[in-house]
Amino acid sequence: MFSSVSSGTLFGMSVYPVQVEADMSDGMPMFELVGYLAGEVKEARERVRTALRNSGYRLPPKRITVNLSPADRRKKGTSFDLPIAVALLKAMEALPDHCTDGMMITGELSLSGHVKGVRGVLAMVMEAKRNGFRRCIVPMQNVREGSVVQGIEVYGVCSLAQTAALLKGNEFPVIQEIPEEEPENEGKDVRYDFADIRGQKVLKRALEIAVSGNHNILLIGPPGAGKSMAAGCLPGILPCLTKEERMEVTKIYSIAGMLSGTGLVTARPFISPHHSVSAQALAGNGASPGLVSLAHRGVLFLDELPEFNRAALEIMRQPLEEKEIRISRVNGNYVYPADFMLAAAMNPCKCGYYPDLSRCRCSDTQIGAYLSRISRPLLDRIDICVEASRIRMKELKSQKREETSEKVQQRVEAVRNLQRERLKESNIFCNGAMGQKDIARYCILGKSEERLMESAYDRLGLTVRAYHKILRVSRTIADMDGEERIREKHLCEAIGYREIAGIF
Numbered sequence: 001m002f003s004s005v006s007s008g009t010l011f012g013m014s015v016y017p018v019q020v021e022a023d024m025s026d027g028m029p030m031f032e033l034v035g036y037l038a039g040e041v042k043e044a045r046e047r048v049r050t051a052l053r054n055s056g057y058r059l060p061p062k063r064i065t066v067n068l069s070p071a072d073r074r075k076k077g078t079s080f081d082l083p084i085a086v087a088l089l090k091a092m093e094a095l096p097d098h099c100t101d102g103m104m105i106t107g108e109l110s111l112s113g114h115v116k117g118v119r120g121v122l123a124m125v126m127e128a129k130r131n132g133f134r135r136c137i138v139p140m141q142n143v144r145e146g147s148v149v150q151g152i153e154v155y156g157v158c159s160l161a162q163t164a165a166l167l168k169g170n171e172f173p174v175i176q177e178i179p180e181e182e183p184e185n186e187g188k189d190v191r192y193d194f195a196d197i198r199g200q201k202v203l204k205r206a207l208e209i210a211v212s213g214n215h216n217i218l219l220i221g222p223p224g225a226g227k228s229m230a231a232g233c234l235p236g237i238l239p240c241l242t243k244e245e246r247m248e249v250t251k252i253y254s255i256a257g258m259l260s261g262t263g264l265v266t267a268r269p270f271i272s273p274h275h276s277v278s279a280q281a282l283a284g285n286g287a288s289p290g291l292v293s294l295a296h297r298g299v300l301f302l303d304e305l306p307e308f309n310r311a312a313l314e315i316m317r318q319p320l321e322e323k324e325i326r327i328s329r330v331n332g333n334y335v336y337p338a339d340f341m342l343a344a345a346m347n348p349c350k351c352g353y354y355p356d357l358s359r360c361r362c363s364d365t366q367i368g369a370y371l372s373r374i375s376r377p378l379l380d381r382i383d384i385c386v387e388a389s390r391i392r393m394k395e396l397k398s399q400k401r402e403e404t405s406e407k408v409q410q411r412v413e414a415v416r417n418l419q420r421e422r423l424k425e426s427n428i429f430c431n432g433a434m435g436q437k438d439i440a441r442y443c444i445l446g447k448s449e450e451r452l453m454e455s456a457y458d459r460l461g462l463t464v465r466a467y468h469k470i471l472r473v474s475r476t477i478a479d480m481d482g483e484e485r486i487r488e489k490h491l492c493e494a495i496g497y498r499e500i501a502g503i504f
Contacts, residue, residue, distance in 0.1 A: 003090035009082040012334035022087035027063035035068030055113035082107035117141030119257040139436035191232035206386035213476030214432035221388030227345035236405030275307040295340035306373040392474030
């Protein structure tokens with residue numbers, strides 16, 4: 001007898017529908033899986049056979065063929081265990097023939113028959129809704145992430161026996177609604193507060209500008225100046241994720257298998273890899289997203305920037321410009337979103353004390369070699385460069401109460417809302433994402449401002465990209481000051497952020 005069950009397979013950020021077909025016929029007893037399968041899918045044969053037996057079902061001594069269609073697309077992962085088992089039960093007539101109509105099923109089986117969680121359930125449920133399915137059966141471990149999709153019924157199951165009982169009755173229980181909104185600060189990785197940082201007014205100002213407009217920032221200074229601590233304050237001042245952004249981030253983490261039974265991700269990601277990280281770990285391997293994608297809609301912080309592998313740093317040139325990363329593999333091309341704010345920190349030389357000649361022991365050649373570890377094209381993609389100076393004893397002992405991250409975050413939220421409203425026609429949410437048309441429309445300069453930019457362009461030898469970045473940062477500074485037009489003071493501050501330490 002023939003039966004069929006709908007499921008799906010991940011391919012990057014996409015899900016392709018897969019039809020699990022089972023056929024039982026007379027002939028020499030055997031159990032064969034076909035359909036261009038990866039090793040873990042082929043192993044499903046033994047998992048399913050044992051899970052069925054331990055759930056009270058025995059496969060008949062017949063010729064059993066299970067096909068995962070379409071056969072020209074490679075199937076990976078363990079999510080086909082449960083749909084294969086259900087297809088076999090239908091072929092054995094242990095389940096009604098039409099019990100899975102309009103339904104997508106996914107899940108891994110243990111030998112005992114328990115259903116285990118799988119990656120990418122949110123993406124699968126979204127694809128199921130897009131293709132007109134009415135219901136989804138998913139592992140109980142993944143039911144929270146699947147239930148955030150509106151307009152489709154999602155049922156969590158703990159075992160194969162429970163799945164069979166559910167399908168036999170053909171009466172599905174009432175779904176307990178999961179709250180759409182969760183506490184805004186839940187899950188925030190707040191390491192430090194702005195109030196913990198003594199002095200460093202210029203550094204704090206630059207960080208607020210960077211977050212307000214989603215601009216890339218580079219912190220330069222001697223050891224112990226507070227660069228890493230300042231970057232650790234970023235999660236506390238990042239604006240809250242919008243509902244659409246939550247869905248985007250949650251989908252990525254679902255595909256990466258990093259949700260651990262939670263619903264929507266509520267806090268912007270803050271990813272801080274060690275400097276020994278490989279290029280593949282940053283970019284991803286195709287089947288799974290890399291760190292640049294896990295930082296989507298959040299911050300990627302690279303401490304000790306020159307110590308990173310050159311190949312790993314060059315990987316970021318494409319996502320910094322295009323807000324996505326493309327990975328080419330033998331079995332296809334993968335595209336993952338990678339719209340993050342880059343924050344980086346570094347010493348100005350190998351010993352860390354340049355330009356303090358009383359402490360620096362590096363020669364000009366050594367300083368040049370150290371800075372040359374970062375390529376010009378990568379530096380050109382950084383909007384703001386700011387110096388973290390050594391904290392004076394007077395500032396260290398000061399009892400003056402510093403401004404908290406909460407107050408800064410409120411200002412950032414207000415500026416982001418202003419930008420989102422202004423740029424909604426362009427379908428972008430911040431000044432850092434403005435294209436040339438948006439810059440021409442919203443970064444209009446007066447005559448004196450034009451002369452200032454012309455002078456800076458020639459004096460600093462700016463590239464076209466750097467010129468546009470100065471205008472974007474100027475627009476953000478003007479927004480923070482409540483100004484409708486960009487003034488000279490806004491341009492001067494933005495230009496100054498490209499001159500620090502002589503790097504730009």
